Amino acid sequence: MRQLLIQVPCGCGKTVLRKAQDCRATNLAQWQTTGDTPHEVLLVHVSNQRVEALLEALQDLPELRVTLMPSGVMALHPPANQAAEQVTQVEERSPIEIFLAGLQSVGSWKGFLSYAAIAGVVVWIGLFTTTSYLLVAAMLIAPFAGPAMNAAIASARGDRQLLGRSVLRYFTALLVTIGVAALLSLVFQQDIATSLMIDNSQISAVAVLLPLAAGAAGAVNLVQSERSSLVSGTATGMLVAASLAPPAGIVGMAMAIGRWDMVVNGVFLLLLQLSGINLSAAIVFRTFGLSTQGARYRRGQPGVFPVALGASAIALVALLTWQLSDSPNLQRSSRAQRANAEVQTVVERFPEVELVESTVRFTRSDIADQNTLLSEIYVQRQPNADDAEATIQAALTEAIQAHLLDQGFDVTPLVQVTVLDAPAAAN
Numbered sequence: 001m002r003q004l005l006i007q008v009p010c011g012c013g014k015t016v017l018r019k020a021q022d023c024r025a026t027n028l029a030q031w032q033t034t035g036d037t038p039h040e041v042l043l044v045h046v047s048n049q050r051v052e053a054l055l056e057a058l059q060d061l062p063e064l065r066v067t068l069m070p071s072g073v074m075a076l077h078p079p080a081n082q083a084a085e086q087v088t089q090v091e092e093r094s095p096i097e098i099f100l101a102g103l104q105s106v107g108s109w110k111g112f113l114s115y116a117a118i119a120g121v122v123v124w125i126g127l128f129t130t131t132s133y134l135l136v137a138a139m140l141i142a143p144f145a146g147p148a149m150n151a152a153i154a155s156a157r158g159d160r161q162l163l164g165r166s167v168l169r170y171f172t173a174l175l176v177t178i179g180v181a182a183l184l185s186l187v188f189q190q191d192i193a194t195s196l197m198i199d200n201s202q203i204s205a206v207a208v209l210l211p212l213a214a215g216a217a218g219a220v221n222l223v224q225s226e227r228s229s230l231v232s233g234t235a236t237g238m239l240v241a242a243s244l245a246p247p248a249g250i251v252g253m254a255m256a257i258g259r260w261d262m263v264v265n266g267v268f269l270l271l272l273q274l275s276g277i278n279l280s281a282a283i284v285f286r287t288f289g290l291s292t293q294g295a296r297y298r299r300g301q302p303g304v305f306p307v308a309l310g311a312s313a314i315a316l317v318a319l320l321t322w323q324l325s326d327s328p329n330l331q332r333s334s335r336a337q338r339a340n341a342e343v344q345t346v347v348e349r350f351p352e353v354e355l356v357e358s359t360v361r362f363t364r365s366d367i368a369d370q371n372t373l374l375s376e377i378y379v380q381r382q383p384n385a386d387d388a389e390a391t392i393q394a395a396l397t398e399a400i401q402a403h404l405l406d407q408g409f410d411v412t413p414l415v416q417v418t419v420l421d422a423p424a425a426a427n
Contacts (some may be wrong), residue, residue, distance in 0.1 A: 001026075002051050002094070004044045005067040007033075012061050013040035019057040023050040039063075051094035068097065092223045095289045101222070102153040102162070115143040116173040120180030123249035127181075128188070130196040135246055142245040143173055148274065149218050152281030155308035158292035158301045163308065174248050174270060181252030193259055200246045201254070201262045202362060203269065204333035208320060211276025218277070219284035244273050261329070268330060272319050279312040328371055328410060332362040336373070339409055343375055346396070346403045352385035353392060356420060362411075373411035375400060378418045393417045 006016055013030050020028060020042070029043040046054055051068070058064055093101075119142035126134030147170035154163035193201075251266035282305070292302050323330040340360040347355045356378040363372045377400070381392065396417045404413045 001045055002048055002097070003069040004046065004051070004054070005069075006042045006044060006058065007039050007063075007065040008042075008061050009063050010038055010040055013042060015061065016040075016042050016044075016058060020044045020046065020054060023047075023054045023057065025050075025054070048092060048094050048097070052096045055096065068100075070097070070101065092288055095291065098222055098285070098288075098290060099153060099157060102150045112143055112169065112173065113176055115141055116176040117180050119143070119245055120177035120249065120252065121184065123177065123245050124181040124184045124253065127194055127197050127200070127246070127249050127253060128185075128190065130194050132196070135196075135200075138245045138249070142177065142248075144170065144244040145218060147173065148215075148244075148277045149222060149281060151274075152215060152219060152278050153222075153285055153290065155278060155282040155305060155312075156285035156290040158304035160301060160304055163304070170274065174244070177245070177248040178252035178255075181249045182256045183252075185253045185256035190253065190257055193254065193257065193262060197250055197253060197262065198363075201250050201265045202332040202336075203265055203323070203330050205323070205331045206334065207269065207323075208272060208276055208316065211273040212280045214273075215277035215280035215282075216284050219281040219288075223284070223288045244270065247273075265330065268319065268323070271315065275312045275315040275319065279309065279316060282309055282312070328362070335409065335411075336360050336362055339373060339375070339404060339411075339413075342403060342407055342409075343377060343400055346400050347377065347379060349399070350379075350392070350396060352382050352387055353379035353396070353419065354382065356380050367412075371411045373404070373409065373413045375413060375415045376418075377415065378420060380420050380422060383422075389419045392419050 008016055010032065013032075017028060017030065023046055025044045025046040027043075027045045031041055033039050033041060044054070055066065058066070119138050122134055122141060123138035125131065126138060147166045151163055151166035151170065154160075154166055247266040247269040251263050251270070254260070254262035254266065286305065292305065328335040337360075340358055343358050343360055344355055347353065347358070358375065358377045360373065360375045363374050377396065379392070379396070381389070385392070387395075397415045400415050400417075401413045404411065
């Protein structure tokens with residue numbers, strides 16, 4: 001439930017009370033101000049879902065001034081024995097409140113760019129020193145969630161002006177973060193990619209699910225009333241930034257050291273995130289009532305929503321087509337997992353050994369025209385096995401390499417097999 005302070009000229013108070021009662025407002029209060037130009041002021045408590053309807057009903061009153069309290073209130077009214085039911089009637093925010101809150105979150109450029117630069121510093125330190133928790137800190141600092149969600153709000157509202165401003169702020173923040181990361185790599189004379197850069201630059205075939213989930217979660221968080229949300233806004237904002245901060249840092253650092261393959265992967269991820277977040281979030285906002293026209297909002301254009309949604313969907317399809325056609329470069333993470341499963345299948349065919357551990361990963365070696373897939377396999381020789389260690393290693397290596405090539409992995413499989421023996425039993 002929201003609290004509104006409504007100020008109107010003297011004589012209009014009764015009209016406000018009547019319209020508020022039509023919207024099932026409760027705990028109404030009215031008083032008159034003193035001074036050179038007296039006014040009537042009314043305190044109104046109305047359901048979240050009826051805020052916009054009330055504003056629409058009051059729109060034609062002269063010199064109307066409304067103060068909307070952004071936090072929920074508990075309006076208790078007779079009968080007293082229904083207090084529990086009254087406070088548990090928690091509803092989603094009104095569309096006008098979601099839209100105005102999005103506009104209000106567009107702060108000054110100075111503070112916005114400062115956070116983007118600080119996020120670039122933190123993500124660079126995390127990637128350079130391979131400190132994972134600093135990537136989490138960068139996700140908390142990075143200001144990418146605001147522009148991304150405002151772009152979705154603008155798409156749902158059909159607001160071209162807000163959409164343009166949001167996209168501009170989104171890409172500006174990314175460029176600042178990328179630029180800071182690149183500058184730090186040049187200053188500290190970084191020459192090679194760190195292991196954390198390599199790990200975070202590898203893309204899975206299901207990478208599209210993260211921006212879709214992040215956009216939906218961010219939209220649901222903005223729609224839900226603060227008393228009914230089980231997840232904090234910081235957590236959902238971090239989820240959005242989680243898909244943006246590390247790739248932005250990787251793009252800047254990879255540009256500085258000339259690793260253009262990693263730059264391509266990072267740019268692919270950044271475009272994928274924006275398209276997926278905007279698609280899912282705009283649909284959620286539209287589902288919860290954001291439309292092109294509403295109380296105190298007339299600049300929405302009906303054609304913007306389908307165009308923005310269509311552009312996001314087309315971009316998403318194009319990126320996914322690129323990903324599927326460029327295997328394994330844009331699917332390294334998921335392809336490595338599948339290859340590991342195939343390796344374990346091959347090892348199971350050899351009764352003289354038992355699998356201890358296997359790891360399969362793509363390397364970022366500089367070998368030209370080669371997708372290097374490195375497999376490290378540890379097996380334990382069975383007590384009744386008569387074959388020599390070298391024989392087992394050679395047979396397993398040949399079988400694994402042949403199997404991976406037969407399965408259509410467009411890679412150069414380099415396999416290292418280590419045969420281990422259990423300790424002799426004590427007498």
